[in-house]
Amino acid sequence: MWKRDQLVAVLTQIDEEVYSTKGKWFLETGFGLLSGQHKNFDTIEEAIRWVGRHTYPEPA
Structure with a gap:
């Protein structure tokens, strides 16, 4: 995620099959x-x- 032209965070979607979650980040x-x-x-x-x-x- 970028804010004011600086990278501040990397968000990933959690693998549904591996972690038994749906749509979580x-x-x-x-x-x-x-x-x-x-x-x-x-x-x-x-x-x-x-x-x-x-x-x-x-x-x-």
Whole structure:
């Protein structure tokens, strides 16, 4: 995921067959303020909102 022309996170869809989930997403890697973070999300929209809240605010 990109924010202000910087890569801030890599989101991947969790493998349904391996992990018995459907449509869930995982914060695979975070950069900057998200470095070291790993988290599961029910939807891609939830993941995007969370990443947006935990990175730099948009410029005014």
